[in-house]
Amino acid sequence: MAVHFHEEDLPEGVLAPGPVAVDTETMGLVTPRDRLCLVQISDGQGDEHLVRFAVDSAFAAPNLKAVLADPARLKLFHFARFDLAAIEHYLGVTAAPVFCTKIASKLTRTYTDRHGLKNLVQELLGADISKAQQSSDWGASEINEAQRDYAASDVRFLHRLHEVFVTRLAREGRSELAQACFDFLPTRARLDLAGWAEQDIFSHA
Template structure:
């Protein structure tokens, strides 16, 4: 498969059309939202494309991307969106609307497995064994071709993976539970940003 990977500085192009369902992922300097800046957002239409936005971290002036993420009519597929959405809300100052999440879907659908990593899902549903060598690498500076490929892999397969997980959720009568979990996701992000990291439902 030949993938179309494009790097954009600061924002998506004005004339870019990605359709009504996009895959989204982010790269940060770490998982502490306040300490570790948002470096990149990558999006895909699901047609073997990846558009990677590298931010000017002095101002995060990205109006086209912000409009896209907030658009209620466009579905966004994440894998563990909890971390991405928190960084987006903190640095881009916007809510992400109309969200799907393959990690939540996997945990509900694939009760036959205890591995819900993106690498595992790509292996099972796409039959490709991707490298996660650059998962822990510096995304704050100049990006190597291998890093760009890694970023692309995080979004180009999500449409197909979510489609397959959705089939299992419907078949196993867990689709309504999945939808209810998605309703709570933005609240879980708000709890994270308010520094409530523990399970508030625990005793």
Template sequence: MIPEAPDKVAVVSDKAGLAALVDRLRQAEWVALDTEFMRERTYFPQLCLIQVATADELACIDPLACEDLTPLAPLLADTSVIKVFHAASQDLEVLYQAVGEMPRPVFDTQVAAALLGHADQIGYARLVEDVLGVRLEKAHSRTDWSRRPLSADEIDYAADDVRYLTGAYTALRDELEARGRLAWLAPEFEAMTDPVRYTPDPDNAWRRVKGVRKLRAGQQRALAQLAAWRERTAVDSDRPRGWIIKDDVLVDLARRRPRDAGELARVRGLADATRRKQEAAILACIAAAADEPSEALIGPGQPLDADGQALVDLLTCGLKARAAEAEISAGALATRKDLESLVSGERDLPILRGWRRAAAGERLLALLEGRALLRADGNSVVLEEVPAS
């Protein structure tokens, strides 16, 4: 039987009330959680609301009123209580930064749904409609959650994000268990709760910038220095990276590597105010990169020729065939980039590890190596081993 959270929403707005709520929640086997936050004008997400639900409790925690969220830490750290999210990564980040405790263990209904044939990265509203037959309202989807007071309708709208998550979770969990797939998720959910994923890393900030493969070795080194400086500046000022310098301008700076104020002034897209304020820092980054080793940080990557792309198309067809047969979203198994890497000879890939290898990877490898074939079967495509001669 699918549980339903209570209709009435409790609003928790002080430390004592939060502590009492946490004591009750820790008696449950699982707790559904969601957050509302703002980060349009900041580097770090600004937590505005926390929604929680069990089969017996439905509440919204107001962090702006509570101020001290330390009573929430024991719940997040309690390994006997499963924390259920939908599309968990941003919620995990904001809770970890606000409370200082990583929620563990977790269950992500978006990831789980893909293993049962739902669309890859399915939205919460679509999942609730598909699994529970409930169509959610979207009237307050653009609410400024930092504004106070929140209306009763806004609170109720926010509570819907966990009110129906309880039923979706139990339905997905039971079906996964019935199909023998529940254990498949454990490694992915464990990886989600690694704090390193949510900790600023200036030294690797260059990996977020598009276009790095198109740069030469020295330019890549300049981009790494510039990206690290921008990340530290964004963290220190709590401002979005793009407010410091946009990605395309950062790449252009790395490509041109201006050596003085005159050359810097000729870089398009660099606002005069930013140039005047950050001139010394930008030029210092470029100078520092010039003293580094000449090796590239990352290779340009060799594009596949026509035959290679045809093999990727073949594997794509095989992937879809296996996904349909196993009733798993193809996107949850592999991306086209994964298949291109497979054709290029790489073997340390998600599709060749764990449950993905068992579900599709082994067959795709066999197809690539001529040990399997695709055939039409009515309106379907079947991926099967080559018959023994």
């Protein structure tokens, strides 16, 4: 297992075919204001790739964009809604089709309100990840080893979680409902970007 660090784009041909786990790190939680700094991606074979974007980046990244926009590749996220918005706003591509482990958790782990990635990894995989670097400065000129390890851990377990949740969704009879939610996620992200982040447009109010 290794963590590979790249500037501005993913090298061509470094990922095996099939689903990829994806995550992002930004300067904050307001997507149009807080720039995209890092995209993490893994093919589930043991290595993680981190693509860092500079403060003056043009976000060209043709190889990364090709993978993210590939309709034949399933993209695995945890809280896809945020990452999809950041990817669409800065990279200009829709990263679909999607599987979101946070949504899958909420649809199957109804016995708890703890749906963070750390909780899922602990309960379902018996592993532990540190969230100490979650709020660190991702726009710094140097990304330190602790930040790199944290960023890599955010995609390291998503393939295994995907397998668990596919089984659990089927067990609970919620696979079709989950798929409908996943299919809607790119639109949900666009609503966020367009100004409807906090308003439920489906409510009567």
